[in-house]
Structures are given as structure tokens and as C-alpha cells.
Amino acid sequence: MTTPAAAARLAELVTRVTEHPNQLPTLFPAVARLVGRGPTDPADRDGLLTLRVEDDARVTLLAAAAGSGRLDTNQLAALLTELYEEGDGDERRAVLRALDRLDAVDPRVGRRLVEDALRSNDPRLIAAAMGRFAARHLGADAWRHGVLKCLFVGVPLAAVTDWADRVDSELVRMTADFTAEREAAGRTVPEDARRILAAPRPDPGPEPSEDPEHPQAREGER
Amino acid sequence: MRIFDPHIHMTSRTTDDYQAMYDAGVRAVTEPAFWLGQPRTSVGSFRDYFDGLVGWERFRAAQFGITHHCTVALNPKEANDPRLAGVLDLLPRYLAKDGVVAVGETGFDAMTEAEETVFVRHLGLAAEHGLPVLVHTPHRDKVEGTRRSLELVAGSGLPPGMVLIDHLNEVTVGQVAEAGCWMGFSIYPDTKMDEHRMVKVLSEYGLDRMIVNSAADWGRSDPLKTLKTGRAMLDAGFGEDDVDRVLWRNPVEFYAQSGRLLLDDAQAADPTATWEGNSVLRGQRPV
Known part of the structure; x- marks a missing residue:
């Protein structure tokens, strides 16, 4: 090269x-x-x-x-x-x-x-x-919006340095909403979104399924 | 048919156009800086426009497998607005960038003193940065405008081979052929040139230094006029190699003089491409 x-x-x-x-x-x-x-x-x-x-x-x-x-x-x-x-x-x-x-x-x-x-x-x-x-x-x-933007524009999560260390319940909520929106539209959900949803986080917070404002989050927790 | 459209204003075109152009064989373009259809009022508008040409528009084209280059200048129409004189001070930093393959569009619109002053400054900047020049010829008083443009080019000391005189037609091509500059033709749906008249010009003057573009912009224009000219050439008895020369090799040769072409990227994006030319496109120049 x-x-x-x-x-x-x-x-x-x-x-x-x-x-x-x-x-x-x-x-x-x-x-x-x-x-x-x-x-x-x-x-x-x-x-x-x-x-x-x-x-x-x-x-x-x-x-x-x-x-x-x-x-x-x-x-x-x-x-x-x-x-x-x-x-x-x-x-x-x-x-x-x-x-x-x-x-x-x-x-x-x-x-x-x-x-x-x-x-x-x-x-x-x-x-x-x-x-x-x-x-x-x-x-x-x-940082969370940066990660979400990566999901939107197709930047692999692997490009986000130390993402697993910074995942928190708010990012999981945002990702769950993103996933639900994609599924509602019949569009593909990037595998990276699933990785975020499955990642361990230091502040598990309430289960997304218990949040009436975000019922679609249940989709993401599957 | 592989096509390099050497003059097209893609910021005014849609993604459908990019797709249709790719499907037609367009793999590279040059977008000359020009006006917006209405006057700008500040230097900052130009800065954002130039940033778009070397930033977002290049990215947008790449998504469709098309390599985007540009030229930058203070265009002849807006050269008349004293509020915009500061644009000339912005130019050097863009003229140093990859993908900025010429100074342009410069030249005449209404043949004013202000236009001439800016035109001469542009010729000097081109010499300083080792770049070719793209010269717009006026729609009105075209013969005289072309004559005066050639006079200024000759006076600048730039080699004629570094200059492309654009928007020519049957009545202006002769003097440019004689001067040794490159000859550009904008093929339009109903003004400037059409593809059949273009083929006649090629039959009469030959293929040396001949450049065909669509000059498509925000007005009624057709980004596939390059393809249509290629087809008209084939129908008139020109060979595939002739078409390739006019629609690809000639514009590549002209703009490669800048040392700033980005075509290796396009080649990588198109594994079926059989052309070569990386080395010629990677001119090393001192900084």
C-alpha cells in the first residue's frame, strides 16, 4: 500500500x-x-x-x-x-x-x-x-445519541470504542424504541441494536416492559 | 460506455439522477462552482457552498459509485458584486485540496471590467497552484466573449493545454481549436448544443482536445446528455474507442493535469472496470 x-x-x-x-x-x-x-x-x-x-x-x-x-x-x-x-x-x-x-x-x-x-x-x-x-x-x-446515530447510518458498533463499558439503561431504552420503530415499518433491525439490548449494564433500572410510556420496548427486550 | 461528465452541477440534482447516471455508465464527474440561479449576498454563502462541494456532495456521489470532483472560483455573474470580492481570498485554501481539479468557472457573463479583473486573478491563481482553468463563455455576445477570453489566456502565460473553454458551438469552436485550448461543449435539451450538432462538430474538427458535458443544473437540462451524445456518435459511424476517448479519456487527461483526480477510488468501487491509469492520476507535486 x-x-x-x-x-x-x-x-x-x-x-x-x-x-x-x-x-x-x-x-x-x-x-x-x-x-x-x-x-x-x-x-x-x-x-x-x-x-x-x-x-x-x-x-x-x-x-x-x-x-x-x-x-x-x-x-x-x-x-x-x-x-x-x-x-x-x-x-x-x-x-x-x-x-x-x-x-x-x-x-x-x-x-x-x-x-x-x-x-x-x-x-x-x-x-x-x-x-x-x-x-x-x-x-x-x-455519546448515547452518537451510538444511536451509528445504528441509523450503518456505522458498525465495533467502531464505537468501549461501547460495552458505557451502555446504560437510557441507551437501551433509546435502542429499544429504535428497534420497535424499525419493526413497525417492516424494516431490518441491525444486529448491533440487538447487541446493545443484550448488553449488561451497571444501572439496570426498571424493566422496559414496565414503562407504560414505552410499551414497544418489550419488543427490544425479547 | 464509461462516462466522465466534466461539467455538471450535482448539488442541484436528485439522487434519482445519480442512480440514472450510474446506470448510464457515469463513473466520475466534475462540478464547477457557479451561481445558484439567484445571486448570493455574502462571502459566507460561498464558504458553505465550497465546503459542500468538497464534503457532502462528494460523499453523496460516492454512495452511487460516482467519483465527484469540483472546481472553485468566483463565477463571472457574481464577480460583479463588490460584496463578494472577499471570495477571492477564500480560494487558495480550496485550491490545495484533493478533488479540486481546476479553477473555474471563470470568464465572462456581460463582459464587464469587474469580470475581467476577477478572470485575470483566477488565471494567476491557476498558475500559482499548478491547476487547469475552466472558462465559461457568455451566452450573449459569445464570439466576442470567446475572443477576449482567449486573448486573456494568451496574455496570462498559461499553456493553452491547461485551459478548457466551455459552452462552445459551431461559431466559436474554430478560434479555440486554433488557440490550442481544450474545447468544451454543453449538450442541452433546447439551447447551447444538441447531440447531433455535436457529432457534426466532431466530424469536422476531430477528437483532439474535445470535451462533452451535460452542464445539468437547476434549469431545464439533462444529466444523461453525455450518454446520448455517445449514442449519436455511434449512430453516425464513430467507433466505441472514439466514444471512450471523448467521454472518458479526454476529460481525464485534461483534469489529470491538476494531480488532484480521485479516480482510483472509483476504480476500486467498480470491479468490472477494465481501465487503467492510477499512476497518471497520482501526480506528485511539491507543496
């Missing part, structure tokens, strides 16, 4: 960005042209579960900028925001993936970008938004 020449170009870019992190906005759009693009796993063409070649290269460059010692927290936040807001779909995806790897990012800044991505309808952005950063830093409401 990546040729030695492409690897050498990436190494050059890493050197440049480490010395001059402020050059990253100029380099970022050109990364795929210089280093390559395409899936690292042919079965995951859109990079929902794995980083595509260009994602990996862009994340590497962001990590180099963050680790250069030349940006303070505010400057790093400003850089990430600029790259995201001025990026096309591919560039935005890489910024989201990088959040998972950069411990120095102000969580408030990262959350704003993740929440923006979750308002999109592009599965590639939504999948990238639900990684390790979201698992650690996204609020409960936003």
Missing part, C-alpha cells in the same frame, strides 16, 4: 512539521497526494474501523506537531480547530482520529469537533468521532 518512496515523503513531512508545526495547515490537504491513499483493510474501504493510509499519515503529522514541544495547549487547540473547520471530509476525519491519540488536547475543544461531526450525516465522520476520545470525554447524552 505504502511504497518506500511514500514512506520517505512522510518522514520528510514529519521532520518539517516537528520543526515548523505552523506549516501543517498548508501541508495537510496535500498529504494523500504525497503519501498515498486507500484502505489499509480491503474489507473496510471507508475506514470505519481502521485508519486509511491517508488518515494514518495525517494522524502521524498531527502527533508530530503535538509532540514538537513548540505548541502550548491553546495553540494545539487552535491548530486542530483550524484543520477541522477548514478541512474537507478526509481532513476532518483525520483530525477526529488524531483526537484519540493526543492526550494533550483540551477536552472542551475536542468535544466541540466531535459533536460537530456527529451532526453530519457522513458515516466516515461519525465513525471517526466515536473513538477513544468520545469514550473518555463525551457527555452521556451526546
Whole structure:
């Protein structure tokens, strides 16, 4: 996938960005042209579960900028925001993936970008938004809606980092409603919805079948 | 028949159109930035429009197996509105992006001084970013508009092979052929060109540097006019390879000069495709 020449170009870019992190906005759009693009796993063409070649290269460059010692927290936040807001779909995806790897990012800044991505309808952005950063830093409401959005747009649950650790009774209720709505419409229910319904949760709460507001939840508990 | 529609405004079209285009053999498109049918009033509208061209529209097309590229510019009509001058400052960041394969549409609408100033700026931006240029020729006073466009292109120092002069017809094609620029023809249901007149032009001028598009937008237009032109070519005695050249290889060759084509993705999405060309589409350029 990546040729030695492409690897050498990436190494050059890493050197440049480490010395001059402020050059990253100029380099970022050109990364795929210089280093390559395409899936690292042919079965995951859109990079929902794995980083595509260009994602990996862009994340590497962001990590180099963050680790250069030349940006303070505010400057790093400003850089990430600029790259995201001025990026096309591919560039935005890489910024989201990088959040998972950069411990120095102000969580408030990262959350704003993740929440923006979750308002999109592009599965590639939504999948990238639900990684390790979201698992650690996204609020409960936003995280649950992110999971539900994955079910809606066909992002596999496997793209949601540590989902089983964050399942709670409210997510189960939402998923049960989603399942009932799908069944009422005669549409297929994704297997991932069943996984959420079957997952153990720390706050079992009332049995959904006892909730008169959500009688359809019984469907989901089958 | 594999088709690259090199000029179509997909933001104005439905998903049914995307499906019909795919079924007709369309595997790639270029969407030039243009106006909306009514004037915009702020730079921010352009920013959102350009973001859509490199974001949502690209994704929408990909869902139908079609690779979407775009060109960006301040179009000739809106070049006349001083409130929009700031759009020129937005362009460099889009011109650096993958899938942005030319500067355009630029050129003339009413042949004003403001249009000319912006046109010249665009030619300079193209040179600076190593990109081709897509030039819109005016609906009114077309011969003179084409002549002046070619004069400005010649004065810019850009190689004529980096410039596509679009919306040509029988009376304007000659001067563009002579200048060495690429010749674009928009095939419309009842204006501009139709597919049968197009075939006559191809018979007379040959297939070199010839580009056919539907230019379909929010007006009465037909996104399958590329296919219909291909069929008209076959009916008139042109071969399959001739059709492939006009409807695929020519636009690929023109836009590949940008080094920004994304066609390898389309190939991966279409396992029956037999064409090649990855290497030519991956131009490496300094940043």
C-alpha cells in the first residue's frame, strides 16, 4: 500500500512539521497526494474501523506537531480547530482520529469537533468521532445519541470504542424504541441494536416492559 | 460506455439522477462552482457552498459509485458584486485540496471590467497552484466573449493545454481549436448544443482536445446528455474507442493535469472496470 518512496515523503513531512508545526495547515490537504491513499483493510474501504493510509499519515503529522514541544495547549487547540473547520471530509476525519491519540488536547475543544461531526450525516465522520476520545470525554447524552446515530447510518458498533463499558439503561431504552420503530415499518433491525439490548449494564433500572410510556420496548427486550 | 461528465452541477440534482447516471455508465464527474440561479449576498454563502462541494456532495456521489470532483472560483455573474470580492481570498485554501481539479468557472457573463479583473486573478491563481482553468463563455455576445477570453489566456502565460473553454458551438469552436485550448461543449435539451450538432462538430474538427458535458443544473437540462451524445456518435459511424476517448479519456487527461483526480477510488468501487491509469492520476507535486 505504502511504497518506500511514500514512506520517505512522510518522514520528510514529519521532520518539517516537528520543526515548523505552523506549516501543517498548508501541508495537510496535500498529504494523500504525497503519501498515498486507500484502505489499509480491503474489507473496510471507508475506514470505519481502521485508519486509511491517508488518515494514518495525517494522524502521524498531527502527533508530530503535538509532540514538537513548540505548541502550548491553546495553540494545539487552535491548530486542530483550524484543520477541522477548514478541512474537507478526509481532513476532518483525520483530525477526529488524531483526537484519540493526543492526550494533550483540551477536552472542551475536542468535544466541540466531535459533536460537530456527529451532526453530519457522513458515516466516515461519525465513525471517526466515536473513538477513544468520545469514550473518555463525551457527555452521556451526546455519546448515547452518537451510538444511536451509528445504528441509523450503518456505522458498525465495533467502531464505537468501549461501547460495552458505557451502555446504560437510557441507551437501551433509546435502542429499544429504535428497534420497535424499525419493526413497525417492516424494516431490518441491525444486529448491533440487538447487541446493545443484550448488553449488561451497571444501572439496570426498571424493566422496559414496565414503562407504560414505552410499551414497544418489550419488543427490544425479547 | 464509461462516462466522465466534466461539467455538471450535482448539488442541484436528485439522487434519482445519480442512480440514472450510474446506470448510464457515469463513473466520475466534475462540478464547477457557479451561481445558484439567484445571486448570493455574502462571502459566507460561498464558504458553505465550497465546503459542500468538497464534503457532502462528494460523499453523496460516492454512495452511487460516482467519483465527484469540483472546481472553485468566483463565477463571472457574481464577480460583479463588490460584496463578494472577499471570495477571492477564500480560494487558495480550496485550491490545495484533493478533488479540486481546476479553477473555474471563470470568464465572462456581460463582459464587464469587474469580470475581467476577477478572470485575470483566477488565471494567476491557476498558475500559482499548478491547476487547469475552466472558462465559461457568455451566452450573449459569445464570439466576442470567446475572443477576449482567449486573448486573456494568451496574455496570462498559461499553456493553452491547461485551459478548457466551455459552452462552445459551431461559431466559436474554430478560434479555440486554433488557440490550442481544450474545447468544451454543453449538450442541452433546447439551447447551447444538441447531440447531433455535436457529432457534426466532431466530424469536422476531430477528437483532439474535445470535451462533452451535460452542464445539468437547476434549469431545464439533462444529466444523461453525455450518454446520448455517445449514442449519436455511434449512430453516425464513430467507433466505441472514439466514444471512450471523448467521454472518458479526454476529460481525464485534461483534469489529470491538476494531480488532484480521485479516480482510483472509483476504480476500486467498480470491479468490472477494465481501465487503467492510477499512476497518471497520482501526480506528485511539491507543496
